[in-house]
Amino acid sequence: MKKITALAALVVLCFGTASSKSITRQEPRYTFHREHILGTSLEIKVLASSDEAAERAEGLAVSEIERLNKILSGYDKDSEFSRWFRTSHVEVPVSPELIQVLGMFDSWREKTGGALDASAEAVGRVWKKAASESRLPTQTELDAAVQSVRQQHWKLDAAKGTAEHLSNTPLMLNSFTKSYIIDKAAIAAMGGEGVHGVMVNIGGDLAVRGAMSETIGIDDPKSGAENSDPIAKIVIRDRAVATSGDYRRGVEIGGVHYSHIVDPRSGRTAENVISSTVVAPVAADAGALATAFSVLAPEESAKLAAKIPGVDFLIVKKDGTRMVSQNWNRLAGGIAAQAAKSAPGKPEAGAWDPSMELTVGFEIARINDFRSRRPYLAVWIEDKDKFPVKTLALWYEKPKWLPELKLWYKEDRVRAMADSSTISKTGATRSPGKYTVKWDGKDDSGKPVKAGRYNVLIEVAREHGTYQLLHQEVDFAGTPKQETLAGGVEITGATIEYHKVGR
Numbered sequence: 373m374k375k376i377t378a379l380a381a382l383v384v385l386c387f388g389t390a391s392s393k394s395i396t397r398q399e400p401r402y403t404f405h406r407e408h409i410l411g412t413s414l415e416i417k418v419l420a421s422s423d424e425a426a427e428r429a430e431g432l433a434v435s436e437i438e439r440l441n442k443i444l445s446g447y448d449k450d451s452e453f454s455r456w457f458r459t460s461h462v463e464v465p466v467s468p469e470l471i472q473v474l475g476m477f478d479s480w481r482e483k484t485g486g487a488l489d490a491s492a493e494a495v496g497r498v499w500k501k502a503a504s505e506s507r508l509p510t511q512t513e514l515d516a517a518v519q520s521v522r523q524q525h526w527k528l529d530a531a532k533g534t535a536e537h538l539s540n541t542p543l544m545l546n547s548f549t550k551s552y553i554i555d556k557a558a559i560a561a562m563g564g565e566g567v568h569g570v571m572v573n574i575g576g577d578l579a580v581r582g583a584m585s586e587t588i589g590i591d592d593p594k595s596g597a598e599n600s601d602p603i604a605k606i607v608i609r610d611r612a613v614a615t616s617g618d619y620r621r622g623v624e625i626g627g628v629h630y631s632h633i634v635d636p637r638s639g640r641t642a643e644n645v646i647s648s649t650v651v652a653p654v655a656a657d658a659g660a661l662a663t664a665f666s667v668l669a670p671e672e673s674a675k676l677a678a679k680i681p682g683v684d685f686l687i688v689k690k691d692g693t694r695m696v697s698q699n700w701n702r703l704a705g706g707i708a709a710q711a712a713k714s715a716p717g718k719p720e721a722g723a724w725d726p727s728m729e730l731t732v733g734f735e736i737a738r739i740n741d742f743r744s745r746r747p748y749l750a751v752w753i754e755d756k757d758k759f760p761v762k763t764l765a766l767w768y769e770k771p772k773w774l775p776e777l778k779l780w781y782k783e784d785r786v787r788a789m790a791d792s793s794t795i796s797k798t799g800a801t802r803s804p805g806k807y808t809v810k811w812d813g814k815d816d817s818g819k820p821v822k823a824g825r826y827n828v829l830i831e832v833a834r835e836h837g838t839y840q841l842l843h844q845e846v847d848f849a850g851t852p853k854q855e856t857l858a859g860g861v862e863i864t865g866a867t868i869e870y871h872k873v874g875r
Contacts, residue, residue, distance in 0.1 A: 401584075402426035403769055405746035406434070408738050408804040410441060410550055412575030413746070415796060418567060419584045425566030433572055436560035440553045443469050446493075446544040453545060456537060463534040471535055473545055473552060475528055480548070480660045483676065485637075487667040488660055491521045492636040493544040499630065499641065503623035514639030521636045550801075551614050551659030555579045558655075575801035577662075579612040579655040591799025593619045593647035593688055594874070597731065597810040599764055602797065603694075604686060606703035611682075612655035616662040617647035617800035633666045642667045647688040649798060650677075651703060657683065670695045724813030724820045725850040729873045732764065734830060734842075734866040736805040737859070747834045747862050748773060750780035751809050754827040761826065762816055764809040776833040779841060805864075812873075813848065823849050832862040844868050 402423070406414040416433055420426040445451040456464055466474075480488045495517045502509040520541040527536040554572045558581045561570040569584025580586045586609070589602030596619050606613075618631030622641075633642040648665035652658040657680060665673040670687050677683045677697055684697040732751055751765040760780075768774055775781050814820055830842040840862040844855050852871045859865035 402430075404430045405767065405769065406744065407736055407746050409434075409437060410553065410574055411447065412801050412804050414575075415571075415573040415578075416561070417569075417571040417573075417584070417586070417796070418561065419569030419582065420564075421566035421568075425564060429561040429564040429567045429570060432564050433557040433561040433570070436557045437553055437574075440469060440556055443467055444473060444545050444549050444553070446546075456535060457543060459537050460540075461536065461538065463529065463532070463536045465533055466535045468533070471528055471530060471533060473549055474526055474535055475530065476548070476552075476656060476660070477545070478528070480664070483679075484660075484664045484668065486521075487635065487637065488547055488664045489521055489636040490543045490545055490547075491523075491525055491539075491541045492634055493542040493546075494520050495634040495636055495639050496544075496632065497542055498639070499623055499634065503625050503630075506625065508625055509639075518636070518639045547663040548614075548656045548659030550574055551577050551579070551612060551655040555581075555612060555655035571796060573796050573798075576797060576799040577612075577614040577655070577659055577801070578796060578798060580608050581610060585609040587795045588613055589795045589797050590615065590649050590686060591617075591647075591797055593617050593800070594692070595810070596620055596799070597808045598797075599809045602795075603688070604704070605795070606651065608651060608703065611651055611653055612658045613649065613651050613798045614655070614658035614662040615647060615649040615798045615800060616666045617645075617688075618642065618666070619646060620800045620802050631666075633663065635667045644690055645670065645687055646690055647686075647800065648673070649686045651684045652680070653682045661685070722822055724823055724848060726813065726820070727873055728813070728848070728850060728852075728870060730811040730813075730828070730846070730848070731808055731869045731871065732811070732828060732830070732866065733806070733808045733869070735859075735864045736807070736832075737862055737864045738805060745769070747832050747838075748777055750777045750829075750831045752780060752829055753811060754829060755821075756825050756827075758827070760816075761821060762811060762814065764811055765807075770835075773835050776835060776839075777831050778833075779829070780831050828868055830857075830863060830866055834862070838862055842866055846870060 402418045402420060404416045416430050418426040418429045420429060443452045446453055448454060452467055452470055456466060477490045498509045498513050498517045523539045523541060525539045525541055525543060527538060554574050554577060558570045558572045558579045561567060562582050569582035571578060571580045571584060571586050585607055588606050588608060590604045592600050592603045616633065618633055621632040623630050631641040631643055635642055645666045648662050650658045650661040650665065661677065661683065665685060665687055673687060677685055684700045684703060686700060687695040736746065749765060749767040752763040753761045755761050825845055825847050828844050828846055832840045838861045840860045842857045842863060844857055846868060848870060855868040857866040
């Protein structure tokens with residue numbers, strides 16, 4: 373009976389309820405997850421009248437993402453954009469979506485003074501090539517790339533629906549195109565019968581539409597772990613959010629990290645802003661501004677944002693200081709600001725050393741099916757007596773299938789579910805399937821544990837499908853160490869690192 377009661381509480385915690393003038397009864401939220409969607413992860417939340425309505429809405433959203441990816445992708449050689457790119461100096465009839473996105477790039481290139489440009493790909497390739505050769509790019513290489521950026525790359529005729537490709541400069545429709553697709557997918561999902569609200573989140577950029585209010589946590593750019601406390605929380609409804617940052621991608625040269633975000637005007641990487649989050653009514657605007665704000669000086673970003681109605685932002689500079697728009701705090705909706713963490717003190721005898729932390733990294737195997745959902749997963753810590761100490765991650769869609777995580781579920785572990793597992797996150801785009809979680813040596817009640825040996829467990833299961841369990845004993849006694857766990861059918865591999873905080 374205890375397990376049934378706890379599970380019922382978990383259902384309320386994870387799905388919640390929402391109401392509006394257009395809804396006369398409370399309806400559940402349904403959550404769906406997929407991997408390797410637009411080169412990252414996908415989360416969809418649906419406020420719907422039934423399981424069937426929610427699943428139809430998810431299907432509509434995924435179909436729209438797939439359709440638009442076949443038009444706009446620069447990574448798919450058979451996409452419409454890729455085929456158009458291979459043409460030269462000839463007017464080509466193109467889809468309304470492609471001509472719209474190309475036109476938006478023209479507009480944003482002008483608004484940002486060249487800070488946002490589809491041809492920034494030319495500069496990015498110079499940095500990637502130099503990194504592969506373990507050197508910095510030469511000034512000559514950068515100058516040549518910048519010169520190629522400054523050309524006119526296409527000419528559009530909206531009346532005729534044609535686009536003429538004019539240059540040989542590499543192009544990639546990144547920046548805001550993902551956000552553009554997100555909004556289209558959310559609108560498609562809202563068209564399903566019995567659907568009253570939708571949130572589509574692809575790799576940390578998201579749109580919330582319909583009668584749904586959503587709490588969004590903004591990732592800490594100094595951490596990047598899935599279970600780290602967000603640096604801020606906001607509540608949005610019928611708006612979009614995008615975050616750009618350099619903390620999950622980039623290149624390393626000579627032991628120094630360089631951002632994957634480049635300034636196409638100078639050829640240099642964008643290093644002064646480590647995270648920029650933008651909230652806007654239109655998803656493409658949020659995506660474009662988030663990228664531009666990573667390149668522009670914060671003061672320039674504030675001036676640009678002031679020209680666009682309904683835009684708010686949070687910018688985190690390299691030194692950790694923050695800059696927000698005038699109305700940013702209104703988005704908090706009564707949520708208390710995240711308290712600053714105090715520096716770790718000297719540990720008591722026999723206690724966990726607070727200057728140390730555990731990072732667990734793992735990669736979910738790729739399944740070559742655009743519609744394959746993410747498996748259920750639990751990551752937790754047990755003491756030497758196999759008593760559960762801390763659940764670091766619990767990912768699932770339907771509570772009724774939680775028993776598929778048979779080892780995690782065998783005791784009443786639903787009580788270990790944390791609030792942070794239920795809120796949506798915005799952050800820099802991650803590589804598909806790659807995640808990290810951290811442990812600060814505290815149990816589920818927030819109390820520091822004793823130093824010593826503990827077991828780290830990763831359990832993965834699909835509904836009536838494959839199953840995998842990884843586990844490793846680690847001595848948390850203050851001495852840094854690293855372990856590598858062999859992969860399998862669901863997790864291709866994992867690393868366990870016990871190290872200094874902030875390393």
